[in-house]
Each structure stands twice: as structure tokens, then as C-alpha cells.
Amino acid sequence: MAISDIPQTLWWAEDETTGLPSVYLVDQSRLPLAGDVLVCSVYAGVCRAIAGMAVRGAPALGVAAAMAVALWATNETADITGVDEFLARLDEVAAEIAATRPTAVNLAWGAERMRGLAHRNSFLDLASMRDLLVAEALTMAAEDESRNRRIGELGAELLPEGAQVLTHCNAGSLATAYFGTALGVIFTAHEQGKLAGVWVDETRPVLQGARLTAWELRMAGVPFRLITDSMAASIMRAGWVDAVIVGADRIAANGDTANKIGTYGLAVLCKEHGIPFYVAAPTSTVDLTLSDGDGIVIEERDPREVTGISFSGVIEPASAAEITALDALTREGPWEVPVARGHVMDITRKGGAYQIDGWVRVAPPGVEVFNPGFDVTPAAYITAIITENGVAKPDFVASLASACEGSGAIHELG
Numbered sequence: 001m002a003i004s005d006i007p008q009t010l011w012w013a014e015d016e017t018t019g020l021p022s023v024y025l026v027d028q029s030r031l032p033l034a035g036d037v038l039v040c041s042v043y044a045g046v047c048r049a050i051a052g053m054a055v056r057g058a059p060a061l062g063v064a065a066a067m068a069v070a071l072w073a074t075n076e077t078a079d080i081t082g083v084d085e086f087l088a089r090l091d092e093v094a095a096e097i098a099a100t101r102p103t104a105v106n107l108a109w110g111a112e113r114m115r116g117l118a119h120r121n122s123f124l125d126l127a128s129m130r131d132l133l134v135a136e137a138l139t140m141a142a143e144d145e146s147r148n149r150r151i152g153e154l155g156a157e158l159l160p161e162g163a164q165v166l167t168h169c170n171a172g173s174l175a176t177a178y179f180g181t182a183l184g185v186i187f188t189a190h191e192q193g194k195l196a197g198v199w200v201d202e203t204r205p206v207l208q209g210a211r212l213t214a215w216e217l218r219m220a221g222v223p224f225r226l227i228t229d230s231m232a233a234s235i236m237r238a239g240w241v242d243a244v245i246v247g248a249d250r251i252a253a254n255g256d257t258a259n260k261i262g263t264y265g266l267a268v269l270c271k272e273h274g275i276p277f278y279v280a281a282p283t284s285t286v287d288l289t290l291s292d293g294d295g296i297v298i299e300e301r302d303p304r305e306v307t308g309i310s311f312s313g314v315i316e317p318a319s320a321a322e323i324t325a326l327d328a329l330t331r332e333g334p335w336e337v338p339v340a341r342g343h344v345m346d347i348t349r350k351g352g353a354y355q356i357d358g359w360v361r362v363a364p365p366g367v368e369v370f371n372p373g374f375d376v377t378p379a380a381y382i383t384a385i386i387t388e389n390g391v392a393k394p395d396f397v398a399s400l401a402s403a404c405e406g407s408g409a410i411h412e413l414g
């Protein structure tokens, strides 16, 4: 249990069986109870992983987008003979990747950075173009980690000695190429010995706090307590929260910030209780094409996230007879267990083990649901935005513009 034990969520490596350059992704939709690693050798595989939230978190999505472009360039362009055709197809692929989820700007940023680089180097031959794009995706992953470490240092300076910090969702190593943004601040403060503890919101409905942040903090040896989202007000009133730190999915030029649903409520509570509310995010999350948060598209998600609970696990057969039965049931592929009342359960044979995935209904059938994945916190509720280029404070229009100068934040989409 140490900060050096925190998980890495995605990396580029050769697939051991096919020998193809591939993107490896820890399947976050099943963490922490099943630790599958997905191997994608085509860009559509990464797009599917993004849509299914196997990879998630704005900075991780930016790097995943870049790696998806690099995969396409290396593994899927053998039929292309000229650079013009390569660039025209690249434009389509980049647009498709950027459209896989709407709210985190990093997806578009990652795809656009790769697209722009290729167009600026249109004089290269195809082999050099492919090498260039792979190298760029790897650079973006390394840059993301160093940006997060800098955000960690700058953010930790803002915290008092013995700080009790509350965080929402997961803005940790899993949400980035490595180290994390809001959790990067928490890890750094913990290493400096100035952190008393962390309150982790469970983060309904996908439970990124309970599943992912709790898992990461435990691995890192950071003391924390898990709470339900609705407990924040009462612990603030009790005087047990010195600061709230969250990540971000998209920050408009005036500082309005889209982040996981529930973030806005925390910011309002902070104002009421005189608690600083910090956003920690790299400049790749700043969208200077939007003057304010009204233009941020908020993803609406599957109603089943609200009407029920998903779970994953591994079956441990207790006898040879059970193994024989499970083998027979899963021989042809996943066995859909016939469960009454709309619950869903699949058992899949994986190597020598049997994985169980399911969804349990908690609301009555047929209820209407509204399930936005994000909300927008108006800049007026934000104490500071911690970027790798400095801590932006109100007026954010000027301070964010200066933090983003020369950083490659999105100004204009091609």
C-alpha cells in the first residue's frame, strides 16, 4: 500500500498472440470486483470501450482517443496508397472517435491533436506518418502524467495542514494516463503528510467513487471514508470538510465546469459553509471555443443505471460436480441465467474461472427516468481551477486564458 501502487489504466504494447501493436485497457466498468484487461487492435475496439465506460475519465479519454488514431494508422491502413487518401480517411476516423461520448472535451482534443499533426506533416511518406502518430500518442500519455504530477504539487500547496478533503466521482489514476487530477492533489498532500483523510462520495448512479476512488485510495494507503452522496451537507455542517476537490470533463472559457452529476450541489454547499471548492484539471480539459457552460452538451445515460444496480464477480465452485455443471452451461458461450422479475445475470467461462455479470432491478418496471451523467458548476462557485500551468482564480476569463497560452487547449475544432 503506497502511492507507487496506484493502477495504470491504459498502455500501448504488442498483442502477445497476434503480434499487432495494441491498446491495453483495464475494464473499469467491472472494477474492482473483476480485473479484466481488454486488448484492442482496431480503433473501433477503443470506441466500443469508451462507449461502454471500460475506459473513462476525461484525461484518459484524450489519451485513448490518440491511441485509437495511432491503432488505425498502424493496423488498418494497409490498403491506403497515398497520403491524401490517408488524411481524408483520418479525418473521418478522428470525427468518429471524438463523437463516442459528448461531454469530456479531451476526446475531441486527443483526436484533433493527432489529426492536426498529420495534416501539418503531409509531406511525409506513409511509413513515417504512421511512426509519427504512434510516437505522438505515447508522448501524450507521458505528458498527461507529468501534467497531473504538477497539478498535484500546485493543488497540495492550497491545502491546510491536517486537511480533510472531500472528492466526488473518480479523478484518479484510472481517469488519466497515470496519477490523477483531483486524486493527484490528494496523493501529493498525503505524501507531504498534510492530509488527515478523504471523504469519498459514492457517486450515484455508476458509483465511480465507491468502486474506483475507494479502490485507488486503498491501494495508495491514503486514509478515507466512503459516504453516500447525500451525506455531504451534514459533514460540512459538522466542520469535518476543509476543502472539496473534483476533476472536470469540460471547462468553458469563463470557468463554468462540467463534471460528474452531483458536483454542482457540492459547490453550492461549499459556498453555504465557507469551504473552498477546487477543480483540478489539465489544460486539455479547457474548451476555449465555449464562452460559458451553457454550450456544454450533457450526456444522457441509460435509465437502467438508475432503475437498478450492475454487479460483476467470480464464481467459486465448491465441488467437482459444480465445475462439471458450470462447464456444461457455459460451453457454448455466456449462459444467460433465467431470472424472474427483470433481473439479468450472465455466467461466462474465462480460462479456468467462471465470471458472473448482472443487473438487479430496484425500481418498479416502466418508471420514467432522467439520467444526465454530468452537471455544470457556474464559475461563481469555484474557488480556483488548478491546471499544470498554474492555479487560475476569478476572474477566470483572464486567468484560464493565460494558463492555456501555448498549451494546445482547444481553441477551434478543425
Ligand code: MRU
Pocket: 056, 057, 058, 059, 168, 169, 170, 171, 172, 175, 176, 181, 208, 246, 247, 248, 249, 259, 260, 261, 373
Ligand atoms: O462518466 P465518467 O466516469 O467518464 O466521468 C468522469 C468524471 O466526471 C469525473 O468526475 C472526473 O472528475 C473527470 S475526469 C478526471
